[in-house]
Amino acid sequence: PPSHFITTADYSADQLFNLVDRAIQLKVESKYQYPQPSRERPLTGKTLALLFSKLSTRTRVATESSVAYLGGHAMFLGSRDIQLGVNESLLDTSRVVSSMVDGIMARVGGHDEIELLAKESKVPVINALSAKYHPTQILADLMTLHEHIHHHQHGKKDQYTAHTQHPSETLPGTKVAWVGDANNILQEMLVSFPKLGMHLSAACPQGYQCDQDVVDIAKKDSQATGTDLVFTTNPQDAIKNANVVVTDTWISMGQEEEKAKRLKDFTGYQVTMDMVEKAGAKPDWSFMHCLPRKSEEVDDEVFYSDRSLVFPEAENRKWTIMAVIDALMVKGGI
Numbered sequence: 001p002p003s004h005f006i007t008t009a010d011y012s013a014d015q016l017f018n019l020v021d022r023a024i025q026l027k028v029e030s031k032y033q034y035p036q037p038s039r040e041r042p043l044t045g046k047t048l049a050l051l052f053s054k055l056s057t058r059t060r061v062a063t064e065s066s067v068a069y070l071g072g073h074a075m076f077l078g079s080r081d082i083q084l085g086v087n088e089s090l091l092d093t094s095r096v097v098s099s100m101v102d103g104i105m106a107r108v109g110g111h112d113e114i115e116l117l118a119k120e121s122k123v124p125v126i127n128a129l130s131a132k133y134h135p136t137q138i139l140a141d142l143m144t145l146h147e148h149i150h151h152h153q154h155g156k157k158d159q160y161t162a163h164t165q166h167p168s169e170t171l172p173g174t175k176v177a178w179v180g181d182a183n184n185i186l187q188e189m190l191v192s193f194p195k196l197g198m199h200l201s202a203a204c205p206q207g208y209q210c211d212q213d214v215v216d217i218a219k220k221d222s223q224a225t226g227t228d229l230v231f232t233t234n235p236q237d238a239i240k241n242a243n244v245v246v247t248d249t250w251i252s253m254g255q256e257e258e259k260a261k262r263l264k265d266f267t268g269y270q271v272t273m274d275m276v277e278k279a280g281a282k283p284d285w286s287f288m289h290c291l292p293r294k295s296e297e298v299d300d301e302v303f304y305s306d307r308s309l310v311f312p313e314a315e316n317r318k319w320t321i322m323a324v325i326d327a328l329m330v331k332g333g334i
């Protein structure tokens, strides 16, 4: 059976560090032409189908531009383009589409949908977001943190040198604080950060809890690596001593009807300078957000500040997605 990329929970710390390292190499090769731009076209004549049942800016642009760089063809199949969900089942669509293409990148509703697709597909399947997990986002977050820590340690902002250090040398020991919903982004962090030796504290309002299987994985990993893992309802507790503060929308795609209730339940969770400084984050704390962003979860002062890594984080979706495509469709596995 083909290898897939459904969640980072399926891969070891070394495999994840190496994927991030590969993404950094691809960025250097493509943007900084160092040591030599190879521009091999390993996907010549190959097709990746983008089966997206929800909207996307970053994931779509990152994927289509990556496939073009590698010489292949990306075929965007949105919910208004194909029979899926209107006249045809996911099962039949999976069998048909996978018989004609070399890879599938799918953005779905329930996580069972991406699992069904992976089970039925004859070609590699990449999870482009499900209600449970968002693995390619978390690779981009790791890459962005690696670059940030590397440049911080080496004091070279004018020159791109992040490829001279392996992510396994920068990321362990980082303390990440999550303030927000118990959603797909937090869940993907939970199944990867503790395994990578990173500390994670999550503040979610009362009544907003991660899936039990996800919590179990995080607990087991944090015990194995000796990292701190904290769940709280108090943003201040989560932020104390954090290197990074992360949030996301309070209303994920598919939850639009819960908007009024959620806006009320998340009162006091907006990330502001005042909140983070009162809570006692590390003096050089940074801010991250997967985007798209609304001002209710983080104000403009933080979002557009020098502490904010959100735009490099968005760009890094491209290099990390390219690394996953390269692993699955060129090299044959992660």
Ligand code: CP
Binding pocket: 055, 056, 057, 058, 059, 060, 129, 137, 290, 291, 292
């Ligand atoms: N962060 C992210 O996945 O963005 P899109 O929904 O625009 O792809």
Ligand code: NVA
Binding pocket: 129, 131, 183, 184, 185, 248, 249, 251, 252, 253, 290, 291, 292
């Ligand atoms: N939690 C958000 C992430 C969007 C990239 C959602 O699922 O809509």
